[in-house]
Amino acid sequence: MGIPSAPIITKAFKDLAILNAAKRGMPHERICFTQHPVWGKTPDELKVYVNGDDPVNNKPFMKEVVDALTVPLSDDEKKSGMVSVSVGPPTFTDTADNLQDFYLNNGYTDFLPIILPTEERVDAMMKGTSHHPDEVVGKMAAGAYPPWSYTVRHVAASAVMAGCRPEYFPLLLAVASTGIASLFSSTNSFAFAMIVNGPIRDKLEFNYGIGALGPFAQANAAIGRAWTIMSKNLGNGGIPGDTYLGSVGNNLNYNNVVIAENEEASPWDPFHVQRGFKKEENVVSLFRGLGVVPGQVARGSSVNTAPMFDQQMSDLFSTFTGFFGALIIADPLVAVRLHEQGYDTKDKLIAWLYKNTTQTVKDYKSRNYSYLFEYPQALQGVEPFATWYKLPDDAVIPHFPRPSSFNIVVTGGQTNAYPQGANMSYGVSVSIDKWA
Amino acid sequence: MNRRKLLSLLGMSPAILAGESVLAAQGEKKPAPATHSSAAPAKPGTGPAKITTVNPKGMPPQIQLIPMAPRLDSLDGKTVYLVDTGFHGSDMLLEQIQEWFKTNMPGVTTVFKRKAGPYAQDDPALWKEIKEKGNAVIMAVGH
Numbered sequence: 001m002g003i004p005s006a007p008i009i010t011k012a013f014k015d016l017a018i019l020n021a022a023k024r025g026m027p028h029e030r031i032c033f034t035q036h037p038v039w040g041k042t043p044d045e046l047k048v049y050v051n052g053d054d055p056v057n058n059k060p061f062m063k064e065v066v067d068a069l070t071v072p073l074s075d076d077e078k079k080s081g082m083v084s085v086s087v088g089p090p091t092f093t094d095t096a097d098n099l100q101d102f103y104l105n106n107g108y109t110d111f112l113p114i115i116l117p118t119e120e121r122v123d124a125m126m127k128g129t130s131h132h133p134d135e136v137v138g139k140m141a142a143g144a145y146p147p148w149s150y151t152v153r154h155v156a157a158s159a160v161m162a163g164c165r166p167e168y169f170p171l172l173l174a175v176a177s178t179g180i181a182s183l184f185s186s187t188n189s190f191a192f193a194m195i196v197n198g199p200i201r202d203k204l205e206f207n208y209g210i211g212a213l214g215p216f217a218q219a220n221a222a223i224g225r226a227w228t229i230m231s232k233n234l235g236n237g238g239i240p241g242d243t244y245l246g247s248v249g250n251n252l253n254y255n256n257v258v259i260a261e262n263e264e265a266s267p268w269d270p271f272h273v274q275r276g277f278k279k280e281e282n283v284v285s286l287f288r289g290l291g292v293v294p295g296q297v298a299r300g301s302s303v304n305t306a307p308m309f310d311q312q313m314s315d316l317f318s319t320f321t322g323f324f325g326a327l328i329i330a331d332p333l334v335a336v337r338l339h340e341q342g343y344d345t346k347d348k349l350i351a352w353l354y355k356n357t358t359q360t361v362k363d364y365k366s367r368n369y370s371y372l373f374e375y376p377q378a379l380q381g382v383e384p385f386a387t388w389y390k391l392p393d394d395a396v397i398p399h400f401p402r403p404s405s406f407n408i409v410v411t412g413g414q415t416n417a418y419p420q421g422a423n424m425s426y427g428v429s430v431s432i433d434k435w436a
Numbered sequence: 437m438n439r440r441k442l443l444s445l446l447g448m449s450p451a452i453l454a455g456e457s458v459l460a461a462q463g464e465k466k467p468a469p470a471t472h473s474s475a476a477p478a479k480p481g482t483g484p485a486k487i488t489t490v491n492p493k494g495m496p497p498q499i500q501l502i503p504m505a506p507r508l509d510s511l512d513g514k515t516v517y518l519v520d521t522g523f524h525g526s527d528m529l530l531e532q533i534q535e536w537f538k539t540n541m542p543g544v545t546t547v548f549k550r551k552a553g554p555y556a557q558d559d560p561a562l563w564k565e566i567k568e569k570g571n572a573v574i575m576a577v578g579h
Contacts, residue, residue: 001563002505005573008529013577015453019442025502027446038525038576043532046525050532062536069516069572070508076447077504083445087493095484108492117490140494144556150494157492233492368524373554376522380552 006068010036011055015241016185023145028077030068034061091119107239109161110228110254117157125156128169129435138177140235142243143185150176150234158233162226168204168219171196172226173435174284178428181231182256183238184288189246191291193257193327193424194227195409197272198282200432206260210413213257213292213329213420224255250291257292257422259411265332266410267339268346275429282432287407289324289424295334296418309334309419310341310349314357318399320423323369325405326353327422331412334419350406354398362393374401446499512543514571519562520550526576533574 009017011033021029033056035049054064092099099116103109115121126133133153141147155176159169175194182192196206207217215221232238238253263270263279272283293316300312309330317326328349330338343349364370378385388397400406407426412418440450508514516537518530530548537544547570552559555577566573 001567001573003567003570003573004505004507005575008574008576010577018448018452022443022446022448023499025500026504027443027448027501028504030504034529038529039523041525041528043528046529046532047535049529050536062533062540065533065574066511066541069574070510072507073504079447079501080503081501083499083501085442085445085496085499087496088491090491091488092491093486093488095486097484099487099489103489116487117492119488119490122490146497148494148496153490154492154494157490161492229492234494236494236496371524372522376552376554376557379550 004069006030006032006065008032008034008065010034010038012036013245014056016245019242020144028074030064032061032064032068033057103161108229108233110225110232112254114161114229115163117160121160122153122156125159125164125166125169126152128166129173131173131435137173138179140176140179140181140231140237142181142183142231142235142237142239143245145185145236145243147179148235154234155230158230159226162229163218163222164226165204165218165222168223168226170435171200171204171223171282171284171432172230174430174432175227175286176230176234177435178286178430179235180286180288180427181235181237182227183231183244183253185237185243185245187245187247188290189248189250190288191250191252191257191422191424192227193259193287193289193292193422194224195271195285195287196258196260196283197263197270197277197285198432199280200282201260201263206258208260208262208411210415212262212411212413213259220258220260221255224258227256228253252291257287257424259329259409261409262332262411265414266335267344268335268408268410271407271409272429274346277429277431283429284432285429286427287327287422287424288427289327289422290321292329292420292422292424293319294418294420309338309417310343310352310356313419313421314353316421317353317357318359320399320421321367321369322359322364322398322400322405323367323373323425324423325400325407325425327424327426328406328408329412329420329422330408330410331414331416331418332410333412333414333417335408335410337417346408347403349408350403353406354400354403357399358396359399360393361388361391361395361397364388364397365393446501508571511541511572515545515547515569516572516574517566517570518546518548519566519573519575520548521555521575521577522551523555523577530574530576533576 009031017031033054035055054061131152135152136149139147139149159172184190204219206219238244261270273279277283295312295316298312298316300308320326374385378389384401443450520526520530534546537546
């Protein structure tokens with residue numbers, strides 16, 4: 001802008017603010033820090049913050065602010081030019097034990113033992129694709145930082161570390177090509193999921209039967225783990241206080257929610273067909289959100305009454321934030337029953353859920369994401385938020401902004417009719433075959 | 437590259453990160469003994485063999501240094517925009533800063549503005565307005 005500025009950050013984000021300014025080319029930015037948190041404080045409490053000291057620099061806060069705008073620039077603050085950043089040599093040589101420690105201590109892993117990515121193993125992994133080792137696969141950003149780029153070889157190293165087989169590699173390249181990291185810098189402790197469709201489910205021996213979401217098949221386990229290790233290495237994500245800020249964290253980040261759809265037992269079109277792919281194509285679809293909740297907790301889930309899975313799901317989703325969507329993870333028994341009840345397409349069930357999962361405007365406005373993300377859009381006239389914010393508090397509105405907020409996938413071993421619900425929104429579907 | 441090395445490269449003291457939590461320091465501790473030299477085959481009785489592994493880290497972009505805008509001689513008689521990014525409590529914090537200026541630097545004119553869109557969205561119209569009508573910016577993120 002060419003105008004002096006004084007950014008104010010709460011002290012909890014000191015490292016993030018300093019490093020973000022540095023990585024964006026202004027390493028000496030005059031950041032003023034105040035106490036944390038600002039959220040939920042009274043005006044009198046905030047007055048104490050303003051009249052108190054900057055808790056990082058230990059100087060009067062407002063003097064810091066005024067100085068930031070008025071003290072003449074130093075030579076360092078006037079610098080321009082380009083700076084190259086190194087991530088070290090392309091290879092490391094040491095004993096296996098030392099390298100295990102090195103990879104762990106430098107944040108390359110998920111803090112579980114890894115398969116060391118020897119040159120031989122990485123070369124073997126790259127035989128799983130026809131793409132050149134030096135081909136740039138994509139770009140991945142750790143939160144607000146500028147994105148990093150990476151090659152087939154970089155992806156292969158993380159794939160080896162996670163315990164993947166070469167035949168898994170095209171799927172991992174497809175995920176990497178999206179640039180979507182499974183570790184996100186937000187304070188929200190986000191979780192991520194992927195849906196795998198097509199004949200590759202059997203070729204790679206994915207489990208989509210009993211315990212489909214559990215640790216019962218190498219493909220589900222290693223591919224999910226690889227996404228997290230890739231996120232740490234390809235885009236430099238997952239460094240607490242720097243590129244990761246989830247306050248409580250999320251156990252699902254260890255290997256994410258990997259769902260191979262049980263296409264054969266489902267009465268509906270597979271997920272990738274809904275997205276315009278052919279049934280015989282191999283496709284991976286990515287989701288982001290807050291986590292997964294079992295359907296057994298919802299009203300209508302009693303086995304002593306006739307199953308009311310639509311009501312059960314609606315009840316479950318009424319606790320979700322509408323900002324993220326609702327991903328229904330249905331055991332085939334649930335899907336078949338719903339089909340028998342008249343929901344002969346996924347879209348029919350989605351239409352019912354959109355219409356019948358509701359909230360009052362008062363409840364809507366009270367939600368965190370409404371204020372943070374949708375109220376600003378309402379001010380810009382974006383629908384349906386603009387209309388919702390004009391309605392009286394007792395007006396009843398849909399719980400989710402649009403029918404496309406809902407998605408359905410079928411998986412599981414049919415040992416019982418239990419659905420699960422993920423407060424997750426759909427991101428993208430990409431071809432795996434393109435990376436074979 | 438670890439965070440301390442990055443700051444050193446950009447002319448900053450890594451000590452600015454001193455006092456960080458143990459968790460925040462993860463990912464940069466214990467410099468490696470590993471090198472990129474050729475693997476030395478172990479001789480019988482000399483200890484475990486050395487192996488060579490691939491660095492899995494992607495390629496960071498170059499950093500373009502941006503000169504900071506010239507500072508003002510004084511804020512007296514100037515217009516300072518107070519920009520709320522939309523994080524919870526930012527507006528209330530900026531109101532207190534506005535009150536502070538009224539009491540302690542009455543010669544400063546403050547203008548409160550909420551940036552359009554969610555917090556990460558750019559707002560070029562507001563930046564244009566500030567450039568035309570303002571002399572300085574205080575931006576609060578709250579949280």
